[in-house]
Amino acid sequence: MEENKELQTASSQEAEVLEATETVPAASVEDTETPLDKNVRLMSPTRMLFRRFFRSKLSITGLIMLIVLFAFCWLGPVVYQRWGETETDRTGKITYTDYSVSIDDGEFVQIFVTDNGINELAPPSADHLFGTDEQGMDVFTRLMYGGRLSLTISFLAVFLTSFLGIVLGGLAGFYGGVVDDIIMRISDVLICLPTLPLMLIIGTVLDANGVPSQYYIYLLMGLLSLFSWPGMARLVRGQILFLREQEYMVAAEAMGYSTARRIFKHLIPNILPQILVSMTMSLGSMILSESTLSYLNLGVRIPYASWGTMIQIAKDNYILQNNFNVWGAPGFCIIVAVLGFNFIGDGLRDALDPKQRR
Amino acid sequence: MFKYILKRIGMALLILLGVSFILYALLRCMPMDFIEQRIVNLATSGITVTEEFKQQMYKTYGLDGNIVEGYLNWLGNVCRLDFGKSFISQREVLSEIFNADRMGTSFFVAAVATVFEFLIAIPLGITAATHQYSVRDYAVTVLVIIGISLPSFFFGQVLKDVFANKLGWFPVSGMKDAGITYANGFEALVDYLRHMFLPILTITILSIGGRMRTTRTNMLEVLNSDYIRTARAKGLKEGTVIYKHAFRNTMIPLVTSLAGLIPSLFSGAMLTEQVFDLTGIGNYALNAMTQGDIPVIMTYNMFLAFLSVMGMLLADLMYGVVDPRVKLA
Numbered sequence: 001m002e003e004n005k006e007l008q009t010a011s012s013q014e015a016e017v018l019e020a021t022e023t024v025p026a027a028s029v030e031d032t033e034t035p036l037d038k039n040v041r042l043m044s045p046t047r048m049l050f051r052r053f054f055r056s057k058l059s060i061t062g063l064i065m066l067i068v069l070f071a072f073c074w075l076g077p078v079v080y081q082r083w084g085e086t087e088t089d090r091t092g093k094i095t096y097t098d099y100s101v102s103i104d105d106g107e108f109v110q111i112f113v114t115d116n117g118i119n120e121l122a123p124p125s126a127d128h129l130f131g132t133d134e135q136g137m138d139v140f141t142r143l144m145y146g147g148r149l150s151l152t153i154s155f156l157a158v159f160l161t162s163f164l165g166i167v168l169g170g171l172a173g174f175y176g177g178v179v180d181d182i183i184m185r186i187s188d189v190l191i192c193l194p195t196l197p198l199m200l201i202i203g204t205v206l207d208a209n210g211v212p213s214q215y216y217i218y219l220l221m222g223l224l225s226l227f228s229w230p231g232m233a234r235l236v237r238g239q240i241l242f243l244r245e246q247e248y249m250v251a252a253e254a255m256g257y258s259t260a261r262r263i264f265k266h267l268i269p270n271i272l273p274q275i276l277v278s279m280t281m282s283l284g285s286m287i288l289s290e291s292t293l294s295y296l297n298l299g300v301r302i303p304y305a306s307w308g309t310m311i312q313i314a315k316d317n318y319i320l321q322n323n324f325n326v327w328g329a330p331g332f333c334i335i336v337a338v339l340g341f342n343f344i345g346d347g348l349r350d351a352l353d354p355k356q357r358r
Numbered sequence: 359m360f361k362y363i364l365k366r367i368g369m370a371l372l373i374l375l376g377v378s379f380i381l382y383a384l385l386r387c388m389p390m391d392f393i394e395q396r397i398v399n400l401a402t403s404g405i406t407v408t409e410e411f412k413q414q415m416y417k418t419y420g421l422d423g424n425i426v427e428g429y430l431n432w433l434g435n436v437c438r439l440d441f442g443k444s445f446i447s448q449r450e451v452l453s454e455i456f457n458a459d460r461m462g463t464s465f466f467v468a469a470v471a472t473v474f475e476f477l478i479a480i481p482l483g484i485t486a487a488t489h490q491y492s493v494r495d496y497a498v499t500v501l502v503i504i505g506i507s508l509p510s511f512f513f514g515q516v517l518k519d520v521f522a523n524k525l526g527w528f529p530v531s532g533m534k535d536a537g538i539t540y541a542n543g544f545e546a547l548v549d550y551l552r553h554m555f556l557p558i559l560t561i562t563i564l565s566i567g568g569r570m571r572t573t574r575t576n577m578l579e580v581l582n583s584d585y586i587r588t589a590r591a592k593g594l595k596e597g598t599v600i601y602k603h604a605f606r607n608t609m610i611p612l613v614t615s616l617a618g619l620i621p622s623l624f625s626g627a628m629l630t631e632q633v634f635d636l637t638g639i640g641n642y643a644l645n646a647m648t649q650g651d652i653p654v655i656m657t658y659n660m661f662l663a664f665l666s667v668m669g670m671l672l673a674d675l676m677y678g679v680v681d682p683r684v685k686l687a
Contacts, residue, residue: 058500188369189376192663196628197655198384200647205387288509292629295511296644314515317530321523331512338507346503 059347073147165232173240187230203298464626483573
């Protein structure tokens, strides 16, 4: 019991002992008047967390990557207004193809002049920084708008998934018994449903019911969240089952605290770290799911842009070979975004790990 | 133990029932493109399509009645091991899915990729853990996180563009070169492997990350434990400490995760197969889904669900076998 109390105080308010010889002159060691906290610098857990987080180069790299990406997507279109998201470059393109033809009288050159109404698949230039796609839309501009959509959708989906997971997992863990059984059996069923096929089926169903293409992806990702909460629910349930048996929870109950207070004041703050890490990591995987769905033509539809939709045109082998600028750029953006979230998640996990020694 | 297994199998059956009902209900909400297309075709070829005929048509495909009736009908057939016929090819679904071309291809790709995944990820995880916070640890970590972050369709396309289109080392897509007759079996094998190389590479690189991270975490946990300190204090060689004392204990989660791999061995990598145009089960299922071939989609997804349920059960049983501290009850 005694030991436990000490542990409690240690974990709630970590103290870092400064090197006594450095800050306090050797002579003053006998000075018993100096209170203890002069030799000891108190650090709140939050501050320790920040310190550990920012000490890791990886998490800083991730943070910078994401800040740059967010600035690019949200401030980009404000600054760079040359082209709109769905604006087609109609300046046209005149291409000359020449053939040398030989007939009995001699040779001559036949020139075909093709006047194409739209400036499609243009190479990168000052006008179009990353060129244009096969519909003559500016790739650079679409990258920014596509990023807005991809990032917004992923955030919404992760918040919805986590909300469902926390509430259901919390209920299951806290109340146990029948509630727990029902929720966990539902989560078993959902875990066994293969995600990608399921999304394909739901996508087709939505299609058939005439959902307008702007809202389509939001609905699809919302439904995806309905099917992907079990991971978070299991995490929360496991943690709560573990914490429920801790002495401090027994104490809280013995002191007659209300259920709400026990849950929100004593349980949730203790699970928050794991939830945060898991949410950061799933942001990355949500971006991947969103782009996968868009790539399979089930997400954001042309003319609206999303990174996945933009890669889709590389299914055409000619474009795959000749227009790397068109499909490589969105792929690169996806990688940067997912990588950023994964780096931060990794850094957070290390920073929050109580067993960490550095 | 026996009672535990029985209880779990009963539970698994319930889960499968739930999964199959959700899938069936969703599938029935899908547009009946396939049959309507057939009716339109018949109508345009001059045959008068009566309402009666339409109903008959839906009946032959088992799509008449409401969802619950249809589901019970499907369930009854499945209990008699009749999974129906593919709408498109009119062949038995089971023989469509489980043949060398479909399941065989996917299994081969997944199995080879899994072997390489373990061969590469485990040593990487161990070095990263034993050299924690060193340059090596960071380098390995960064590389594998990049691996996790790659979208499979994009990475597959990059590999295809670089190694097939630009360098020409590997064929662009498909299962074998068109119009080539092989002098002997060896040549045919080499050609097959050349076609499989890029898909396998894609899947391996994408999956190394997760495995390496878990190995590293488990290894770190074991390395911090008391018996490792004891082993070092006894003066054992570092190699013995790492590979004999530490690694054996990280095997516990590794071995049980093998059971979780079962579904991915047979499910086929939908996107990778699609990018490289393989005839595997993933690509086939993707096509079936876009065309609304309900018996194929149902059987494929139920097969996957069955494998995941079995995988979970096996993982729990293996825990009991591998880890003497775990008692199943």
